[in-house]
Amino acid sequence: MKSYQEMTMEELLAEKAILKAEYKKYQAKDLHLDMSRGKPSQEQLDLSMGMMDVLGSDADLTCDDGTDCRNYGVLDGIQEAKELLGDMIEVNPDNIIIYGNSSLNVMYDTISRSMTHGVMGNTPWCKLDKVKFLCPVPGYDRHFAITEYFGIEMINVPMLSTGPDMDMVEELVSSDEAIKGIWCVPKYSNPQGITYSDETVRRFARLKPAAKDFRIYWDNAYCVHHLYDINQDHLIEILKECKRAGNPDMVYKFCSTSKISFPGSGVAAIATSANNLEDIKKQLKNQTIGYDKVNQLRHVRYFKDIHGITEHMRKHAEILRPKFEMITDTFERELSGLGVGSWYTPKGGYFIAYETLEGCAKDVVARMQKAGVTMTPAGAPFPYGKDPKDTVIRIAPSYPSVENLKTATEIFVICVKLASIKKLIAEMEAAGNTAE
C-alpha cells in the first residue's frame, strides 16, 4: 500500500474526491453520535443492578466491629471497605481512607488542602509565589482543570510508550523547588491506554525532589479495568516501591469504583503512608464526620472480595472488548501504512488516543461534528486545552452501542484521511509542487 506521503497531487485529489463522497453519504444520515466522554454504557450499568438488592430493609447494617453503618462516625471508612479496596489496589488496608463517591473530589480536596494548609508542615502553597505541576501529556483533562483552577503552573511532559519521559521528570523535579506534584494515570492511561513500565515506576520511586512537599498524584483509575483475562498489563505497586526506595511519603494513590459499580454512586479512596494519612486526617476531621458507610457496606456485601471484583470486571470487559477491538481493527485495516497518524492498542482502560499528522486534530474533530459525531474537543487532553502540535484526539468507545460506534469509527477514518490530505496538499502547494 502507498502512503499518502508517497502519492502525487493527482492521486491525493482523486482519493479526496472519493472520501468526500463517502463523507457526504454519512452527513445525509443526520447522525447524533457521541464518543466524547468515558461513560459506561447502559449495558454495563445493568451489570451492577444486583447491588441494589444486597441491603434491604431486613438487612443487618452492622460491621464486623459492631459499627452501625446507619449512624454518624468512622471518619476514614469501614474496615471491610478498606480491605476490599486494599486488595483492589494492592495496599495494606491500614494505608487507606475511604471517601465519598468521587476520586476526582479527593484529588481536588488534596490540592485544596495543600493550598490552604500545606503538606506535612510545609508552607501552604497559597503563601508561595509560584507552584508548578508536571503534566504528562496527553493526559486527563479534569486533572489539569483542578491545577489550573488553583493557579498552578502546568508543565507538559511527553508521554512515551513506557510512560512519562523520566529523563525530563527527574531533571525538573530535582532542580525546581516550585514543582510540587505530577499528575499520573499509570495504568491504561487516559487517553492513550499506556501502562507505565517497570523502569518508569522504579525511577518514579527514586526521584530526589527539590521540594520536600513534592508528591506523585497516582490516579489508579483503571487498576482492574482490563480488557483481557491473561493478556493484561502489570504495574508495579508504587507505595511499596517508594518505601523500598526510601521515599515512603512521596505518593498519594487514588482510586474509585466509579467504573466498577455505578459512576457517581461508588466509593473512592486514597492510599498513602501513615505520615500522610495522619496529615490528611488532621484536616478531614474538620471537613466531615464521615462518608456514606451504608454505600461502603453495600459494595462490600455485593462484591464480597477481590475475586468478586475480578469476576465483575470480566463482565465489563466482555462488553468493552468488542468496542475497543472494532476500533483498533478498523484503524489497522484502514489507516495503517497510510502515514496519517498512529495509536496505541490498549489492553484496558476507557480510551484510545489517535495521534494525527501535526495540525490535523482540530480539523478532524470539526469534520466529525459536521457529520453528527461529538468527540472530546481537540486539545482537551492538554493543560489549558492547548495541544502544541494539534495531533491528539481522544476516543471514548464505552458509551455508544457497537453499531453506532462502528458508524462513528468509519466516519472517523474518513475524517482523518481528509484532514491528512488537506494538510499534505497544502504542504505541496506551499512547496510550489502544485498539480497545475
Added chain:
Amino acid sequence: MKSYQEMTMEELLAEKAILKAEYKKYQAKDLHLDMSRGKPSQEQLDLSMGMMDVLGSDADLTCDDGTDCRNYGVLDGIQEAKELLGDMIEVNPDNIIIYGNSSLNVMYDTISRSMTHGVMGNTPWCKLDKVKFLCPVPGYDRHFAITEYFGIEMINVPMLSTGPDMDMVEELVSSDEAIKGIWCVPKYSNPQGITYSDETVRRFARLKPAAKDFRIYWDNAYCVHHLYDINQDHLIEILKECKRAGNPDMVYKFCSTSKISFPGSGVAAIATSANNLEDIKKQLKNQTIGYDKVNQLRHVRYFKDIHGITEHMRKHAEILRPKFEMITDTFERELSGLGVGSWYTPKGGYFIAYETLEGCAKDVVARMQKAGVTMTPAGAPFPYGKDPKDTVIRIAPSYPSVENLKTATEIFVICVKLASIKKLIAEMEAAGNTAE
C-alpha cells in the same frame, strides 16, 4: 422552696451530705452512659429502613427528565431532589444545589473556596491579613472547628432568647470589613433549642455589612425537627427576607437529611441566590462530576414529597419527645427555684443546654464522668473550646434509652447541686462567713 443562695452554711453542708450519699450510690453502679453527641438512636434509625427497599434491582433509576441516575453527570443534583429539599427548606428548587452526604462538608467547602478563590470576585481570604467570623454562643462546636482550622478569628456574640444579640451583630458587621461571616443555627439552635425571632431574622436580612463578601451561614439543620405537631416554632425564611430587604446575595442556607433518614447516608444541600449559585458552580465543576444521584433518587422515592417527610418526622418526634420532656420535667421538679442555673425548654432540635452558676460547668461535667456519664466537654459550644464564664453544658438526649437517660438526668441534677453548693460555700468562706 428555699434557694441555695438563701441557705445558711449549715443548711448547705447538710444538703451536701445527702447529695454526696446519693452520688456514691450511683457511682457504685459502675455506669457507662453517654449524653455527649447528637446521634439518633437505633429506634430512630429503624424508622428509615424502608428506604433500603425502594430501589431494588428491578427499579427504574431514571429521572423524570430522562437522566439515568446510575451514570455520570448532573453537577447540582436531580430535579426531583431539588423539589423535595426545596419544599423542606421553603426555597425555590432553582436556588438549590444538592451535594453528598454531609452539610458540614458543604460548609467546610464553602469556607475553603472563599479562602482560595474569594466570594463572587472579591479577594480570596488567604490573601487578606485578617478574616473574622461572628459566633453566636453557645453554638455548634463543628462550625467553630472549621473557622479555627482556617485561622479565622472568632468573635463571641451572646445568644439571647430571641437569637444572637442583634445590636452587637449590627454594630460589628457594619464597622469591620474583616468580618466575613456569622455562623447561625436559626431554628432549635444547637445547643439551646432557641428559634430566632421574627425581629431577629428581619434584622439579619437588613444588615449593612462593611465587607461586600459578608455572608450569613444559615445552618438550617433542624428545619423539620419538631417535637410537637402544633406547638412548633416558626422561622421566617431567610432567602426571601434578604431578597425583600435588597440583600439577595447575603446568605448561604445549608440543610441535610442526616437526622431525617440516615446520618452519613443522607443528602445535603445549599440554597442561595442565583449569583451565589453561579459563583459556587464555577468551583464545583472542578471538584466533582456530580454527587450520588442514586441516593438522591432513593430519598425522593421513599419520602415522595414534603408531606412524607412531615409524617416521617412525626415518628422521630414520638421517640424524642419523651426524652426531652423527661429531662426538662426533671429539671423543673428538681432544680427550679434553687438558684442553681437555667435552661430553655426546646420545641425541637437535638439538644438542651443547661446553664450553671458561673464557674461550675467544668465541675459538673467532671463529676458526671466520675459517675460514669460522658457529657460533651464543657467549653465545647464555644470558639476555641473556651466558655468564658464556664456555665454551659450541652445535653444530647437522643441516643440513650429513656431508662438510661433517666438515670443520667438524676445524676446530672445531683452533680449540678453539688457543684453549686461547692461554689456557694467557697464564696461564703471567701467572705469570711464560715460555719465555724
